[in-house]
Amino acid sequence: MRKTAITWVLLLLPIIGNAAEYQQIANMCIACHGSTDDTSFPSIPNLKWQNKVYLTEQLSDFKSGKRTDQTMSKVAQLLSDEDIEKLADYFYKLNHKGSPQ
Numbered sequence: 001m002r003k004t005a006i007t008w009v010l011l012l013l014p015i016i017g018n019a020a021e022y023q024q025i026a027n028m029c030i031a032c033h034g035s036t037d038d039t040s041f042p043s044i045p046n047l048k049w050q051n052k053v054y055l056t057e058q059l060s061d062f063k064s065g066k067r068t069d070q071t072m073s074k075v076a077q078l079l080s081d082e083d084i085e086k087l088a089d090y091f092y093k094l095n096h097k098g099s100p101q
């Protein structure tokens with residue numbers, strides 16, 4: 001399971017550098033984290049349950065090294081602060097359409 005997930009990253013990491021649109025980055029996140037359906041992998045948290053501030057903080061922490069994970073630390077280092085903001089917003093809205101932030 002974990003090996004499959006890591007293969008995904010290796011395949012998809014180059015997309016981040018070229019992505020003009022964060023939607024393409026989000027699609028990569030969804031490959032591991034799932035979207036509105038159930039999580040793709042039982043060991044990976046589904047981001048739709050988290051609030052925006054939490055998501056932003058976790059991604060910033062992975063990026064800065066405050067929180068570490070074999071996979072997410074590598075992923076987060078490729079994201080700009082703007083990407084983090086947009087992705088947190090995107091995943092928050094998956095399950096909170098129309099509610100105040």
Ligand code: HEC
Nearest residue numbers: 005006009028029032044045055058059069071072075087
């Ligand atoms: C290869 C699979 C994979 C990809 C791709 C991936 N993640 Fe993750 N992500 C994980 C795993 C595994 C964890 C759990 C890490 C841990 O246990 O600390 C995680 C944790 C997280 C967390 C913390 C969740 C929590 O409940 O604390 C956030 C936020 C997150 N990922 C966001 C993203 C975003 C945004 C992207 C796309 C830019 C992304 N991830 C891409 C595997 C992945």
